Amino acid sequence: MDNAKLKVHNHEKAHDHEGHEHDHSHGGKFTIIMFFIGIAAFITGFILEGSNELLANIAFVTSVVTAGYHIILEGIGDTFKNSIAEKKFQPNVHFLMALATAGAIAIGSFEEAAMLIVIFAGAHFLEEYVDGKSKREITNLLNLNPTEARILRSDGSTKVVSVDEVKIGDILQVLNGAQVPTDGVVLTGTTAIDEASINGESIPKEKSVGDEVYGSTINGAGTFTMEVTKDSSETVFSKILQMVNQSQKSLTKTATLIQRLEPKYVTIVLALFPLVLLAGPYIFGWSWAVSLYRSMVYLISVSPCALAASAVPTTLATISNLSKKGVLVKGGAFLSKLQDLKAISFDKTGTLTNGKPVVTDYSFEKGMDESEMIDLVVAMEKQSNHPLATAIINKFPERKSLELSVENEVGRGLSTQYKNSQYRIGKPSSFGNVSFVYSEKEKQLSSEGKTVVYVGKNEHVIGLFALMDVPNQYAKDAINYFKDAGLHTTMITGDAKLTGEAVGKQIGVDEVAANVMPEDKASIVQAQQRKYGSTGMLGDGINDAPALVTADVGIAMGDGTDVAMDVADLVLMKNDLSKLVYAHKLSKKMDKVTWQNILFSMFVVIFLVTLNFLGKMDITIGVIMHEGSTIVVILNALRMLRTPKKFL
Incomplete structure (x- = not known):
């Protein structure tokens, strides 16, 4: 816009x-x-x-x-x-x-x-x-709204045009110190971008190839090229303007x-x-x-x-106070409703949790060279694009590089030959030869809501990794605040009951609704309304949109989808639940x-x-x-x- x-x-x-x-x-x-x-x-x-x-x-x-x-x-x-x-x-x-x-x-x-x-x-x-x-x-x-963009032509030359002329798929060049014209993805170059206009964060954010950038933000010292992914009227910043208006x-x-x-x-x-x-x-x-x-x-x-x-x-x-804190409100009426809430429901992934699994536990058989095994596992996982692989690689960032030929077998996981032995990483059900020790460890970790993968040598389990989407740093304090304020708290998740209840116990919610299909979230909110009265819903995904609309107050995370932002009554521009606590107190x-x-x-x-x-x-x-x-x-x-x- x-x-x-x-x-x-x-x-x-x-x-x-x-x-x-x-x-x-x-x-x-x-x-x-x-x-x-x-x-x-x-x-x-x-x-x-x-x-x-x-x-x-x-x-x-x-x-x-x-x-x-x-x-x-x-x-x-x-x-x-x-x-x-x-x-x-x-x-x-x-x-x-x-x-x-x-x-x-x-x-x-x-x-x-x-x-x-x-x-x-x-x-x-x-x-x-x-x-x-x-x-x-x-x-x-309005003064921050971008007006010009530098289009990169096929012959390598550039042309400065109005942002309105920029189309999805265009390649733009952003010079050091310039304003990012619209939303897109970095194609070449690295830089640090001041995203305060979007999320209120004062510390510039490092950006490299593949990272998302947002219109209205300010580029740092680096120059980069980007591909436009959104029309100028549909950018995150444009939606912020519409909400504040x-x-x-x-x-x-x-x-x-x-x-x-x-x-x-x-x-x-x-x-x-x-x-x-x-x-x-x-x-x-x-x-x-x-x-x-x-x-x-x-x-x-x-x-x-x-x-x-x-x-x-x-x-x-x-409203002015909240907007400066990164909480956008579609109107004072929703602030009245916010302070009247009797119950509040939270989507789990990306809302109460970080939305990305991390390695929480790992172990290997006695006598194994743990450092060598970690080098091997990381080298194997680097040839996979699975989220669990990313979590393992992030857990051990600087490991010895190994030249391996890795095969990804459906249902069995990753396998390779190393020092005349076959090694495989896969889910527990894909292994038959499991010792009592590892079988019990797997049961214990699974009961805590963690996902377990085994590491096998010649089909004999020699180690395991446990991963979990852990609660974010603000979740527990936020839940405690709302409970102390007299609100009934519910966590809604599509995860299995065991996983959902494990996370719910860590955070301290009153109720966990697990195995929930996306279309059922709105029904759960309606049930909460009948039982407790005015109910809020916090989510970040497209599948949360019906529940956000159904709730008396729908709250979206700013890092979530455009659809969630469009239908929500409040938007937290950073995935920071302490901002919701602040909004409730201020209301x-x-x-x-x-x-x-x-x-x-x-x-x-x-x-x-x-x-x-x-x-x-x-x-x-x-x-x-x-x-x-x-x-x-x-x-x-x-x-x-x-x-x-x-x-x-």
Whole structure:
């Protein structure tokens, strides 16, 4: 996806938001300049107030017009537009503030009117900063999106073209220090690439022939050629952009509810205004002038500014925090669901485990030259492309090189002639002559979920290797955290029951579902939902996609397949389960901060209204306390941008 497309997409999304979401950024620098002119006019009016009342009032009105013109225009314009669209009266907070300001001017309270607008505008610029923090993450990502590629022609020459012109199968040259244009595979050369834009990892990753490279990442000192494997709109980075873009639109249930209730709340406030005005003379015995003044204070006191700012800035700040940590969220709604989970299921391979077998045990008969036998086994395995062969070679990286003729027999494994003897490496069932010692060792290792291969000399077993896809370094701690948080944990695997239960025991999950076919994973998630309630699913493969869609929250590993990333609600850009733990903790903190803001803002409204009817409140104090509460709420939301020390 190119920059132009993304910018259009982002622009469309901005206009697709609820009508009562305000965007002060539309005026850019002009709005900010006018705001500061308004502050200067307010200060001028304050200085002149004692000496020249007329000039002071002109300065205050100037302050209202300059600092608050955008608030007045949005209040009237958005209310009109939304009312037409909804075919019913849909006022917003800005409309309420515009009325309160007009009322204050009408009764001669010019200073209070100016103060109301200046503080209200200042508070909303602060809210704009918090809301824009997450959106700026998108802008930063857009700036990283590659625009050019260097195509290598058949005659050896190169041509710089737009990334949009690059097709799958093209050969590209990437110079040192240049940006990798799109996803592909290294054909020639070695280098180290900074992949921070993809996985947040600060240490460059070594790349050589056959390794995957990703668009938007930064090449190091080496120059290499690569074959394009994906269209520019389908790269990992492009999918990240789409997800971060999507996260702006989907808010938490609480934030969405507050947005829906805002016009209803303001409508009720305006409907009660005549009753408040009439209550002054007829119930409280106030004069009409005092009653009108108290009615203006009432409008300011009950304005839901702080309430409106309770959830959205908190949600966007949380999304911004997580995106910097390598956790992409498709929307705040999924953060609400994440902290509400009662159970969570994990795919085993590549999620709880590293996805690659490693050698865990090996032994040879007494009297055998172990070093020589390892040299022989490694030399044989180097002529095989089986994953178990790779594990053995990786276990013993620097061994003596032997010239061997190796035969790969189906069902029997690898065999060769060495020093006038035949040696064979194969599965236990392919050997008939097995001593009691090795038979018992094989049973013990198999019961631990390990795969065993025998080494035979002239068909007599002389040694064995045990291999296993071991749990990754974050798995056990993550499982312990979720169990302590009260979630039921399940590991889903297609492995045999013995292997699955062995891994499950190591990690500490509550339940192991083994021998599971890919199509059955979604059914297991549904069963968990019926038994425990809201259920999450973590996976990385195409076969996990149905379960990810079925789950209340689908979580994909960033090193997994594109399909898993497409259907998931959250993506961990590194195969690091500690990031999921962090996301769960932060989602709970987000909910806590949101409710702190809601309760505080409602308390302030009730407190101000009570003082107003007791005659202990004026416009100045009302404005300061009301807009002050909005600033407190926004500053509280800002805390979600920081990483809490106790989460580290």
